[in-house]
Amino acid sequence: MRYFLFAILIATPAAAQDAPVFSTGPAETINPGLVTCSGNGSRISAVGQVVDEAGVLRTVPAEVYFDSAPLAYDLYNECGGQTLQSSTELNLENVPVMDAGGEETFTAYIFADNYFELYVNGTLVAVDPVVFTPFNSNVVRFRADRPVSVAIMGVDWEENLGLGSEDNRGRAYHPGDGGFVAQFQDESGATIAITDETWRAQTFYTAPIADRACLVLQGPVRDSSACSTEGVDDGSGYSAAYWDIPSDWMLSTFDDSDWPAAVTFTNDIVGVDNKRAFTNFIDLFDAPDADAQFIWTSNLVLDNLILMRTTIE
Ligand SMILES: [Ca+2]
Ligand SMILES: [Ca+2]
Ligand SMILES: [Ca+2]
Ligand SMILES: [Ca+2]
Secondary structure, three states, X not given: OHHHHHHXXXXXXXXXXXXXXXXXXOOEEEEOOOOOOOOOOOEOOOXXXXXXXXXXXXXXXXXXXXXXXXXXXXXXXXXXXOEOOOHHHOOHHHOOEEEOOXXXXXXXXXXXXXXXXXXXXXXXXXXXOOOOEOOOEXXXXXXXXXXXXXXXXXXXXXXXXXXXXXXXXXXXEEOOOOOEEEEEEOOXXXXXXXXXXXXXXXXXXXXXXXXXXXXXXXXXXXXXXXXXXXXXXXXXXXXEEEOOOOOOOOOOOOXXXXXXXXXXXXXXXXXOOOOHHHHOOXXXXXXXXXXXXXXXXXXXXXXXXXXXXXXXX
């Protein structure tokens, strides 16, 4: 009888859901680059596919709506867009108002390392026009009714597809980092939301993983803090971990209560002091009375496709 009970305990479905599925080695390129850009510091935004060990075809670093969704209006875009020197140069009247089904008009100011897709009350209102680098920033206006459900996919893009890394700092397989900061204003220009630890964030693609035993999984907690983030000359044999993305994750009805709280990171850690897409707009991103924090999941380096959510009452 004891053995029987033990068998039931270890076979609970909850444990199975928490476990990721892995792939090993590089993905195959299916799109050589979503954006063509010869701008300063541009990296190629390719997309790949790899079959995981459960036989499921995974798109890396993420399946995106870049080709079909509205591109967010530029604050600063060296990839053929406009490059404002400060927020005073912005004329909000020029920014299209996206319709998320409501009466009130809101404005969101966004900087993402590297790519975001923004849903409001379940409607995809804008995607990041520069998928990888150079670093850019955006302003999005939308009409919606409160409470406003905000759901954002954040992607730390990669060069070595399926291996969560790029050629950087003298290493061919250097794991890059992510980061997302945003400020939301109402029609009067008052700040009504900033990114901070009250948001929820969960990872769905974590790579590279040199040693799978480093991952600690506990309920909804997907902790890769014990995994190495060192760049290497050959990481082609490393693994990636995937969790299935719930199809309704962006809806206002989605229950994110078991997702971990977002983790905040300083500007220094994200490394934005030399990025004009950020520094030209510190009056927005570092507003003294409403200082938006960089957020991500617990691992800024290895978690590459994350979902973030909040509700503006
Ligand atoms: Ca971007
Ligand atoms: Ca990055
Ligand atoms: Ca800030
Ligand atoms: Ca990364």
